[in-house]
Amino acid sequence: MNTENVVKHLRALWRTDRIIADIRLRHLLIGLGLRAFAALIAAFGLLMLELSAYFALVQIWSAIAAAAILGAVNFAIAAILFVIAGRPPSGRDIELANEIHGASIEALQLEARTLQAQVSGAVHHPLSTIVPVLVPLIAVLIKTLRRTAKDSAAANSAEARS
Helix, strand or coil: CCHHHHHHHHHHHHHHHHHHHHHHHHHHHHHHHHHHHHHHHHHHHHHHHHHHHHHHHHCCHHHHHHHHHHHHHHHHHHHHHHHHHCCCCCCHHHHHHHHHHHHHHHHHHHHHHHHHHHHHHHHHCHHHHHHHHHHHHHHHHHHHHHHHHHHHHHHHHHHHHC
């Protein structure tokens, strides 16, 4: 398991998650703005229908028809805006970010499997992981013991001479 690879994959994963979140947030904000505008137009449509009912009482055909047509057009525009706002985000940006996200997840899973194999190998065969560490430690220990043995022998011979 290479920690540099893990860090690299985690950075890529973090960046792609930020990009995906940014794209989705932008889409939500645009959708919210369009829905608010559609609601405003629908309110104008309702106002026009109410105005047409008023004109129906006040005058007979010309003003009524105009207000009714304007109200119907406003409702049609509001419906079109709601449909446009409800579309899922499309484009290559989100697809590319999702692909990079998936590749980062797969690479992290591969690194995790490698670590798991190393750990399970160490558990099943502990000597195979300890021997490469023990051999240099034993060499250092033997050198230290030889040096202390020479020093103590030299000290004993110096005491015997005195």
